[in-house]
Amino acid sequence: MKKWMTVLTALSLTFSLAACSTKTGEDQTAESKKPETTTAPAASTAATKAPVEITFWGDWGGEGEKQFVMMADAFNKSQDKIKVKYVLQEDMITKFLTAATSGGSPDIMFWDRWRTSLYASKNVLHPIDDYLKKDNINRGDYYDEALKELSSGGKLYGLPLTVDARALFYNKKLFAEKGLTPPKTWDDLQNAAKQLTVWEGDKLIRSGMSMQDNGLFNMWLQQAGGSMLTSDLKKTNFNNEQGKQVLDFWDKLINKDKVYKVGFEKGLGEGTDAFVTGKVAMTYTGPWMLSTYKKYGKDLDFGVVPPPTGPGGAKGSVMGGFGLVIPAGSKHKDEAWEFEKWWLANKDNTLLWAKTSLNLPGFKPALQDPFFKDDPNWKPFMDTLEFAKIRPQHPGYSVMEGDGLMPNIELFIQGKQDAATTLKKGQEQGDKLLDQNAAGK
């Protein structure tokens, strides 16, 4: 593990080296391209310039890569001025950071939206507000929350490619056996989970409700009518009655009703997924699992409903998803925008990718397509998206959640700390982390 030390330090050196080497590399390609452009018009007499080649970075390989390449090809065929090339970058963010400072930046990038507040404040992304105005793109065609997640400091940095939110998946067969209907409230959820759980001695055979992801606290808190951060996004806001309601309810489910066992699903891969094998009767997950679960056909008869409401009747889910952004270091920003616009502000093109990759498109008109609107599995997600909220936009939010709140919640769930202490400590540590990781620090 000595490597880490060296990586950390060597990185800095690499920048300076890369800065020189990439520049010369580009000069060379520019020079080698010149003869082509000068000979081409002579040969064809017409003013056909060689297309501008732009680089599109993404970190989806396998099927995802094929789908991205398909879009790039479709775009390349649709016109002859710009040529998009997809480049798979396994460790995209780290590579992007080095590229951002050395000049080897891609022209357009597949982007997990929640990162925007951390990276946009470092001026590595190019705002697209002017393009939007110029091309008359209607902001109303996109979910407000998704656009908000792609914005920072009042500027918009990209258009949404996908939208997602968690909803409740339930096993229809198991529900029918007990004569249960899909839960609408926390009470329904608790009741169903209790009835569906099966223990054999001290061995959990079937869990009524998957409680593996403490990261969903945010979603449960919304259902209780609370929010993770104060409205000015400066401090945590869960050390209150709402936060306590969530913890008490979790405590009931996990420790009193024993509908789950900590670590129950750890290490189960796709084929052994506890929901697929019927070892979990209900689970919160996103639309990305639909295609996986559908593969099991009749062996897994499942339904999806929007998340049940909390004691006060509040609805809550967390919206996430991807977008396309143009890095500040791009040398062909206009061309990159042409590609982004073609893909994300056009119903046919949006649908083409959405249907192939089975993702909910971020462009609302495309969601009106029967493929999404009339499908009983997509519908609950679209209903959920109506009230789902993005993660709070603070560069330190994920650290606050991961290092400040989660460790305390884990102590609580394992019975090593009471609810009041958990929330108080979560608040203290969380506020400190928010402050330390705020932009400009």
Place this chain on the structure above:
Amino acid sequence: MGYLFITPTILLFIIFTIIPVIMAFYLSFTNYDIVSKNDFVGLDNYKRLVEDNIFWTTLKNVLFYSVLYIPLNIAISLSMALLFMRSRFGVKLFRTAGYLPTLTSGVAAATVWIWLLNPEFGIVNDILSKFGITGPSWLAEMPYAMLSIVFVTLWQSVGANMIIYLAGLNGVPDHLYESAKLDGANAWQSFRYITWPVLRPTTFFVSTMAIIGALQLFDQAFVLTKGGPANSTKTTVYHIYQQGFNQLQMGYADAMAFALSIIILVFSLINMRLNKEESVI
């Protein structure tokens, strides 16, 4: 002439080791974030380090890990070496089997272990249940998560140390054992007064490497538990990685890296000292 031959190596060493270390030391006094900032902030990063609870938690975790891992590593690899030293039937097979885990990639091995350690479907708890024991959620419950990491890293590293000990054992002169036998020494005595002292340089090497390895633990904690539950398996290198690459606070990460390297230096020196003192006896 000799200098000419070592020039390429020395140059590479200077460019890729010495200069980066100096740069990193400088960066630990800045608010470097890779892309936009690089201002000198004096001792701010080091001040923050002192107040960073998570940093201290990670050090505690690593200490707990080391206290278990280092002695067990030495004990197990030495016993394996003693067992597989003499050429008996099938001994080569056992040596190979002992060394095999070392060849697998840390991440791949950890991924498989997650599966084996699942509380309800994993083979480990399956075996335990045959003896009427209900195994815990190894990777998700508090003391067990770290114990699991100790176990998995041991499983992976004792093979390599066994080889080193085997080499060391081959270097013990036979005549010492013979004369000990003539003096009526039993097996334990000849181990205590011949094997163990002669193996001291080997043990020194193995223990130093184990200390450094323990303080730099990352892969297994990253894959097996993601530092959880409740940060109980978060290691210092993991914390450095998070602050540097996820939060873009390279300057602060650098300061932590330096603190860690000083800690490694201190423990290595202590280890050196302990070995010296023993050799005087």
